[in-house]
Each structure stands twice: as C-alpha cells, then as structure tokens.
C-alpha cells in the first residue's frame with residue numbers, strides 16, 4: 001500500500017498532524033501501537049484534559065534551543081485550539097493560572113479529534129506493531145505485523161518514555177538515530193522529587209500535607225502548591241521546578257511566601273511568650289506542618305532562644321534541600337529532552353537532512369510547564385508538520 005503520509009502514533013500531536021494533512025486533501029494513514037487513539041488525552045487533567053493554557057508563550061517551554069518552539073506556537077495558537085473546541089460545542093472553564101479544562105470529560109477532546117479525522121479522510125489503524133522503518137530512495141517503508149506501507153512522508157509522533165505502563169517508548173529516538181539525527185538525553189520532567197536524610201525525616205511524616213510555596217532554581221520560579229509525600233515532595237510547584245532540576249542541585253523553597261517568619265516569630269515572642277512555637281506557626285502554616293517544623297522546639301516561644309527561632313525561620317522561608325532524585329519515568333508527566341532541535345526545521349518539524357521525515361510532540365526536545373502547555377505544543381507542532389508533509 002502507498003499513501004501520501006504515514007503518521008506513527010495516534011496521540012495529541014499525531015492526530016492533529018493527520019487532521020491538518022487530511023484537510024489539505026492528503027490521505028494520511030495513522031499507525032497506532034495501542035488499542036485506542038488518544039489514550040493519554042483520556043487520562044489527562046484528572047480525566048478533564050487541561051487542553052491548553054491562555055498564557056502559552058515560548059518562555060513557558062524548556063529546550064536546549066528556547067527559540068525553536070516559537071514558529072509552530074505562533075502559527076497555531078491556544079486561541080486556534082479554543083476555536084476548534086468551541087466549534088464542537090465542548091464546554092470548558094479556566095481553573096487557575098490560565099489552565100483550560102473540559103467541564104465534562106477528556107473523552108470529548110478525543111471524540112472531537114476523531115470526528116475531525118473522519119471528516120478529513122484520515123485512516124487510523126490501532127493495535128499495529130511496527131517492526132521496521134526504512135527509506136528505499138523514494139518512499140519511507142514501514143513494516144508492521146499486518147504488512148508493509150509506503151509513504152512519501154513519515155511523521156513520528158510516538159511521544160516520550162514517560163508512563164511506560166501506558167505503552168510509552170523511546171521509539172522516536174531510535175528512528176531519529178537510525179536516520180542520523182541527534183537526541184538530547186531524555187529525562188523525567190514534571191515529576192515528584194525524592195529526598196533523603198534530615199529532609200526526608202521532615203517530609204515523610206508530613207505525607208499528604210500541602211502548602212502554598214515558592215520553588216526556585218536559577219531563573220525559574222513557581223508559586224503553587226507543594227505536597228509532602230512519603231518519599232519526598234510533589235504538587236504543582238515541585239513538578240514545575242523538577243523540569244529544571246539536575247542531580248546534585250539544591251532547590252530553594254519558601255514555605256510561607258507571604259510571611260517574613262523571622263520577624264513574625266520575634267513579634268509573637270514579645271506578644272505571646274507563653275504560646276508554644278508550633279501553635280504560633282500554625283497561624284501562618286498548616287497545623288501538621290507547623291508541628292513537624294517545630295518538633296525540636298518544645299518550650300514556649302518566650303523561652304526559645306533567638307538563634308533557634310532564626311534557624312527555624314530560615315528553614316521555612318529559605319529551605320534548600322538537595323533532592324536525592326526523581327520518581328523517574330514511571331511517575332513523570334512528560335519527558336524533557338528528545339529529538340535534537342538542531343536537526344529539525346522549526347517551521348516544518350522536518351529533519352533538515354532527511355526530506356519528508358518529521359518529529360512532533362513530546363518526542364522533540366521541547367517541554368512545557370505544567371498547565372496545558374504540553375498539549376499546546378502537541379497541537380502546534382502537529383499542525384506545523386501537517387501543513388508541511
């Protein structure tokens with residue numbers, strides 16, 4: 001069988017690419033290894049799919065080349081996707097920080113994309129195992145357990161290795177290397193962090209406690225919820241900063257960003273000397289966190305030395321743990337790194353040295369913040385490739 005374009009992977013990026021190509025009267029064939037298209041969309045955003053972000057802009061994406069994402073993002077924006085969602089009558093709301101979710105279910109987004117695919121003449125074959133990919137001089141040749149397909153162009157939209165139990169693989173990197181493209185070492189991103197030593201001794205008993213915090217690493221700074229876990233730290237502030245974190249680096253946390261704890265404790269020491277330190281702290285922190293932080297200060301605040309109070313304040317406004325690691329690809333919402341943008345055109349997502357070969361979505365070394373940014377990259381990069389194949 002010969003088709004205009006073969007798209008491997010029926011996720012967010014692959015489906016958008018196929019729709020765009022189909023609307024140009026090409027008849028794309030999408031080959032999907034799993035049993036259903038858009039599996040990650042269905043589980044995304046707690047089942048409501050945070051499908052884009054009102055504030056999506058290039059600064060919200062990490063890459064070895066921070067400029068690479070600009071072209072695709074500017075040619076298919078969050079507003080283009082919102083228009084599509086509106087045309088399909090899908091109700092949505094802004095939850096927080098520009099994050100847009102379906103009112104109903106993430107399945108509506110998949111149904112919308114499949115409806116668009118049907119209207120654009122896209123064929124999708126699920127449950128297809130790809131055994132070999134090659135190029136015979138004029139066509140890309142994809143061998144599967146159901147036979148061979150030839151295509152003038154080949155789009156690899158197989159995502160990254162995060163959440164392997166959902167069938168996620170490093171397939172895109174293998175194809176990239178096979179055709180001579182470089183790959184930026186993939187690493188788990190938007191992932192919980194693990195702690196060790198004293199930091200874990202603080203965090204583990206607080207498992208389940210969450211607090212509004214600021215997480216900082218170099219120029220990156222996020223003010224969102226931090227969640228203590230039995231292994232370390234999670235919650236949006238931690239997931240966000242995890243994408244920037246490299247082994248051995250300390251992360252700065254302010255666990256009470258609206259309060260100068262040193263000044264607060266000093267004032268309370270004068271006003272309420274008989275109060276316990278944990279009771280005082282519970283005025284500005286969740287009670288369990290206050291108790292955990294003040295566990296080695298059992299005496300009333302009036303009898304607690306200034307040095308101890310200063311150290312306590314430091315631990316709250318300027319806590320600097322060095323994470324032991326991350327919870328890995330098994331728990332990572334996305335993969336950072338991927339197909340090296342130096343070997344791709346930012347306009348077409350095509351391989352510079354291999355005409356007709358494109359890589360889109362999470363497979364590429366472009367990673368968004370938490371909050372709908374990764375789907376926006378999937379839509380934008382999928383659209384850019386769909387216009388070019």
Ligand code: FDA
Pocket residue numbers: 008009010011012013014031032033034037038039040041043044045046049050051052128129130157158159160162163166167168169171332333334360361362363371372373374375376378
């Ligand atoms: P994606 O992984 O979606 O699709 C790749 C497809 O290729 C899959 O269908 C896979 O089965 C298939 N495939 C893989 N290997 C193959 C092979 N060898 N042969 C054939 N097919 C193969 N982002 C966001 O913006 N908002 C959100 O709310 C969420 N929520 C969220 C929750 C959870 C639990 C996770 C794990 C992730 C998110 N994300 C998210 C991230 C988002 O899901 C992710 O960035 C996009 O799905 C990436 O889209 P892609 O199409 O690139 O890959």
